[in-house]
Amino acid sequence: MNLGNNLFNARKKSGLSQEEVAEKLGVSRQTISKWETDETLPDIRQAKKLALLYHLSLDELIDFDVNLKEIEQVIENTSEETQKKVDWTKVWGKKYPIxxxxxxxxxxxxxxxxLKEMTDRLKREYGYNDIDAFLVLKDILANIWNTKGQ
Incomplete structure (x- = not known):
């Protein structure tokens, strides 16, 4: 995906028109259009303003993935009560049958x-509660997995 598409998708996700963005940034609507079609690029100051306007970091704006953002928002907006109702093994099992x-x-x-010994050690040595110790252990395993190919 290119920067123009990222700008377009981030603007649409924010529910703003090109005119509204242009007004907030003090540029013309045509300028916004040119940025979104990759005809021209915003300078770094304008890019930072766009990122702030769209509630993204500059890195997120450059790599904006509307599907990833939607997934993140769903996770963020899902209550603990709802999460407890989900059979995560069944859900993930569709992708990973093992x-x-x-x-x-x-x-x-x-x-x-x-694993209990390891989580107990994390709780003892770092004062983590049960869930934090579990998440740290999960993250350690993920890091091992992610670096095994390097």
């Missing part, structure tokens, strides 16, 4: 005991 079948193959207790 999540629905490993329970019949793996001696879960062996791993559960070790």
């Amino acid at each position: 999540l629905t079948s490993y329970q019949n193959e793996v001696n879960i207790k062996d791993y559960a005991d070790q």
Whole structure:
């Protein structure tokens, strides 16, 4: 995706017209149109103003992905009560079938005991509560996974 498309999608997601953006930035509507069609580029000051207007960081604006933003908003706006109703294993199992079948193959207790020891250690050494210790451990595993190919 190019910057023009990112600017267009971010503006649309913000519910603003080209005229409204132009007025807020003190430029013409044609200027906004040229930015969105990649005919010209905003300078760094204007790009920063656009990012602020669209409630994004400059990096997010440059890499704006409307689908990713929608997913982030759904997660952010989902209450704890609703999250507890979701069968996450079933949901993720559609994408990763192993999540629905490993329970019949793996001696879960062996791993559960070790993982409990690790979360207990995080709680003891850093004062984390249960959920924070779990999330830190999950993130450590994700980092291991993400760096294994490097």
